[in-house]
Amino acid sequence: MPMGGPWRAALVGVLPVDRIIMHVDMNAFFASVEQQADPSLRGRPVLVSGDPQGRSVVSAASYEARPFGVRAGMPLVTARRLCPGAVIVRARHREYARVSHQILAILRTYTPLVEPYSIDEAFLDLTGCEKVSGPPREAALAIKRAIHAATGLTCSIGIAPNRFLAKMASDLQKPDGLVVLESSDVPRLLWPLPVTRLFGVGEKTAERLRSLGIVTIGALAQMPAALLQQRLGPGAGRLVELAWGRDVTPVESEGAGAKSISHEVTLPVDTADESRLQELVLDMSDRVARRVRRAGLQGRTVEIKLRNAKFQTIVRSRTLDGPTQLSEDIYAACLKLLDQHWDRSPVRLVGVSLSQLTGAGHGQLHFPDGRERQRKLAAVTDAIRERFGEDSLVRARLLSPRKPEGEPS
Ligand SMILES: [Mg+2]
Structure with a gap:
């Protein structure tokens, strides 16, 4: 396709102008919902599971259970062995969906551009919303307060100029975090991290990178794109872009208005x-x-x-x-x-x-x-x-x- 006409116009539309993207990630969502519903569970290690009697896996572990090495996705038998004092609660997915909708409704009062990413995560594009929502950090604090007042739950929020960095930012401080990440922070904060922490990079790709001796995000950033493309194919250029914190993926809201x-x-x-x-x-x-x-x-x-x-x-x-x-x-x-x-x-x-x-x-x-x-x-x-x-x-x-x-x- 020639690079003129409407195609060029579309490209201009995605140029990385200064955007304000927020990623909201609920902390230990299912387990926290259960701790809110039953005060006797607060402060105690809680494991949420589909079927507490059967050969089930852990769908969520409260922060009190995590120091024992318990993680979501682990067989319940293993989790019980690691953390014998844990209270095991049967998952109530209707309730989690209800709370998730409640949270999304709160987020939509700050910007119409809300993209639910999973049941407990969403991206927000706050570009141009400052008159309504205030400066980004203030908006994030207000969102945390509003979610807590409505549900009793905490979340980690990342704010950055793009979607990728916003997700990386919310990941940097858990639970109850608020991290503002600028592109200039990338070398100091992201480069020391392992490539497995790169949002959007799967286990298989990380494995390929490790096989090339690229273990940290910083090492990936220093790779000449041409060399990496030679080894992994032309798509590998995007990996280097991510390592430098560059991403033009838009936040896409859904609902009746979505095209x-x-x-x-x-x-x-x-x-x-x-x-x-x-x-x-x-x-x-x-x-x-x-x-x-x-x-x-x-x-x-x-x-x-x-x-x-x-x-x-x-x-x-x-x-x-x-x-x-x-x-x-x-x-x-x-x-x-x-x-x-x-x-x-x-x-x-x-x-x-x-x-x-x-x-x-x-x-x-x-x-x-x-x-x-x-x-x-x-x-x-x-x-x-x-x-x-x-x-x-x-x-x-x-x-x-x-x-x-x-x-x-
Ligand atoms: Mg979460």
Whole structure:
């Protein structure tokens, strides 16, 4: 695609002007909600678990339990052994969702640009909101007070010029933190940290970096981008950008006003492997569908975005017969689009989006028999993922053996 006309205009739109981005992260969310509900649990190690009797895992550990080495995701048996004095509480997900909505409603009084990131995290874009919300640090203190007054809970807040740094900032002080991170703080505060702490960098990429002898974020920042790209593929340039604290990802609010809900990834290594692409598209269809359901929406137009190694981007869409909030429908449409429009050249970025969004009130969606079952299954899947995290359920398709990334097919 030539770099003129509307494409150029779109690029100007994402230039990193001074933005004020905030990341709000609730502290030990499920466990703290339980400690608020039952004062006898306060000050004591609390483990929240789906099924306290069965062979379950810890979905949340209170701060009192953490010095014992207990972490979310750990088998309950192990956690009990490490911290025999812990009180084990059965998870109440409806209650956590209710409190989460209460918190989001508070955040939306500071800016309309609120992006729920998980049940206990959100990004806010406060750029231009100073007249309403005050200087960022004041706004953060007010938000902490308002959340505490309404729910009794504490949170850690990061404020920075972009989304990536805001997330890194909230991570620096827990619990009940408030960290303002400027780009100039990056060498002092982020560079000593291990690459595993980089937000948005998966375990696999971190492993590849470590195999190149890059252990800290600082070491990554000092890597010549060209050399890293030679080893890991063109996508690796983004890693160096992150190590310098540069990120232009926008904060995207959801709800009735949203035009589309999308998810995209830049691959650490370009790929021309069709099954790998299909896996990525399935994973993203899942994520998009889940966000659509969480926002109480359904959508009719499925769009796929592919960017090749030369930074040429194509966007192609299909409009479905009716609106959907199921990943199966989104995935099926994406596969057809891939089939028709992908020229088999190596891909560096893949995106999936659903647009023409409308509200999905109860009773508005009519599925033929099998589809009603799929819809119920999707609701169960969502609940499990909120409880145990993103990787708790992996579709069989994603587990199939495949060639390592970057190998020519
Ligand atoms: Mg949290």
